[in-house]
Amino acid sequence: MMFWLFCAFLTLAVGAAIAAPLLRRAATDAQDSAAAFDLQVYRDQLREVDRDLERDIISLDEAQRLKTEIGRKVLDADRRMATEATRRRTGNALAALTMLGLLLAGTFALYLREGQPGSPDLPIARRIALAERAYDSRPDQAAAEAAAPAIPTPEVDEDYATLVQDLRDAVAARPDDPQGLTLLATSEARLGNMTAAREAQQKLVDHLGDKVSAGQLLQLAALMTEAAGGLITPDAEEVLARALQKDPRMPQGRYMLGLLQLQNGRPDRAFPVWRRLLEEGPPDAPWNQPIQASIRDLAWLAGQPDYVPPEAAPALPGPDGDQMQAAEDMSPQDRQQMIEGMVARLEGRLAEQGGTPQEWARLIGSLAVLGQTDRARAIYAEAQSRFGDTPEAIAPINTAAEQAGLIQ
Numbered sequence: 001m002m003f004w005l006f007c008a009f010l011t012l013a014v015g016a017a018i019a020a021p022l023l024r025r026a027a028t029d030a031q032d033s034a035a036a037f038d039l040q041v042y043r044d045q046l047r048e049v050d051r052d053l054e055r056d057i058i059s060l061d062e063a064q065r066l067k068t069e070i071g072r073k074v075l076d077a078d079r080r081m082a083t084e085a086t087r088r089r090t091g092n093a094l095a096a097l098t099m100l101g102l103l104l105a106g107t108f109a110l111y112l113r114e115g116q117p118g119s120p121d122l123p124i125a126r127r128i129a130l131a132e133r134a135y136d137s138r139p140d141q142a143a144a145e146a147a148a149p150a151i152p153t154p155e156v157d158e159d160y161a162t163l164v165q166d167l168r169d170a171v172a173a174r175p176d177d178p179q180g181l182t183l184l185a186t187s188e189a190r191l192g193n194m195t196a197a198r199e200a201q202q203k204l205v206d207h208l209g210d211k212v213s214a215g216q217l218l219q220l221a222a223l224m225t226e227a228a229g230g231l232i233t234p235d236a237e238e239v240l241a242r243a244l245q246k247d248p249r250m251p252q253g254r255y256m257l258g259l260l261q262l263q264n265g266r267p268d269r270a271f272p273v274w275r276r277l278l279e280e281g282p283p284d285a286p287w288n289q290p291i292q293a294s295i296r297d298l299a300w301l302a303g304q305p306d307y308v309p310p311e312a313a314p315a316l317p318g319p320d321g322d323q324m325q326a327a328e329d330m331s332p333q334d335r336q337q338m339i340e341g342m343v344a345r346l347e348g349r350l351a352e353q354g355g356t357p358q359e360w361a362r363l364i365g366s367l368a369v370l371g372q373t374d375r376a377r378a379i380y381a382e383a384q385s386r387f388g389d390t391p392e393a394i395a396p397i398n399t400a401a402e403q404a405g406l407i408q
Contacts, residue, residue: 011104042074131265138264141224141235148229151192164191171200176207182405185223194227205239215402217243218253225256232260251277251395255287262298271295271302278310280392282356340370347379357383357393361400368404380406 046067053063139147164187171180181204188197201220205212217239224236232240237260244253258273274291292309299307343366350359360383367376380401387393 014103042070042077045070046074127265135264135266138231138234141228141233144228144231144233145195148227148231151194153192154190156191161191164188175203178204178207179405181207182403185219186403186405189223189226194223198223198227213402214243214247214250214253215399217246218250218256218399219403221253221256232256232263247395249391249395251280251285251287251392252399255291258291267298267301268303271298271304274298275307275309281310282358282393285358285396343367343370354386357387357396360387361396364397364400364406365404368406373404373406376401376404377406 049058049063049066049070052058053060058066138144167180167184167187171177171184174180181200185197185200185204188194188200198220201216201223205216205220208216221232221236221240221243224239225232228236240253240256240260244250244257247253254273254277258270258277261267261270261273274295277285278288278291278295295309296307299305299309343363346359346363346366349355350363360379364376364380364383367373367379380397383397384394387397
């Protein structure tokens with residue numbers, strides 16, 4: 001009831017704000033009308049008659065006759081002005097009421113479509129209970145993958161598609177080859193075959209057993225989430241828990257943990273996880289950008305509206321819009337040369353000026369994609385010498401190396 005009373009009060013306030021200037025304009029328009037102009041002319045004529053009488057230009061009888069005639073015109077103009085003002089005021093009031101009615105009807109229709117008119121107020125305890133119920137009723141991995149929307153298949157070069165098919169055949173012949181499974185999972189993911197990528201990574205994790213790394217487990221959890229349409233299923237959560245058990249400070253895993261809480265209606269649990277990720281840095285970490293985009297709203301939902309997040313770091317350097325447009329119009333050979341040139345420039349800049357751990361990780365991944373595995377290993381070794389003493393900095397580099405199949 002209070003909600004509707006508040007809406008009614010707000011509607012009246014908005015209606016008054018809309019109608020007031022329109023009604024004021026009616027009075028102003030009345031003053032500027034033709035009848036008002038005629039009335040001013042007649043009053044000037046009356047003053048002119050009085051001046052002529054004082055100067056003995058006209059007689060008293062003539063002056064009385066002229067005043068009587070002009071007076072009738074004054075009364076007629078005044079009557080016309082009053083009629084026009086009433087008509088204008090009525091028309092503007094009708095326009096204001098029509099506009100107000102349209103706004104009210106549109107707002108009500110929008111609320112019926114997007115809102116929940118019949119929902120009662122939910123206290124915090126009730127909301128937490130509903131969140132727990134949603135958490136417990138999540139579909140398993142198979143059901144989530146079956147319900148997930150289809151991922152558009154990207155256009156790939158015929159030679160690359162042939163290489164991927166050869167890789168599939170090689171893995172089928174040697175199903176216990178860790179490097180082959182790693183490359184197959186990465187290749188299938190690039191092709192948009194998320195279920196196939198998840199299956200390859202699952203086989204890798206099962207084959208490694210207790211020797212599996214936290215990064216490999218995290219990669220499996222991420223592929224499971226992608227295959228499920230972005231939903232972190234109970235199966236993916238179990239894999240994520242194993243990854244965090246091996247490396248509790250792994251930032252990518254903690255990001256997914258916060259996302260899990262957010263998906264299940266618990267911003268109070270997601271906020272402290274993502275807040276620590278932002279505060280621990282580094283400020284240019286790749287997971288910071290999606291967190292920065294929602295951390296203020298998340299803080300408000302978590303009951304901390306005064307929270308001010310750390311300042312976001314500038315984006316990592318990369319190709320601009322013109323370069324991306326040019327790449328789309330290139331032949332596969334020219335596009336490959338362009339990519340190799342960009343990777344070479346990145347490598348040269350890191351060698352001369354240094355860079356962030358994320359840039360080193362991107363270089364390792366790019367070299368692996370280009371097939372320059374030996375060069376990627378050399379870069380990884382150099383990155384270890386630079387950042388090996390800082391666990392937070394070496395984490396994205398190790399992840400890139402694992403995804404490239406450089407370490408097991």
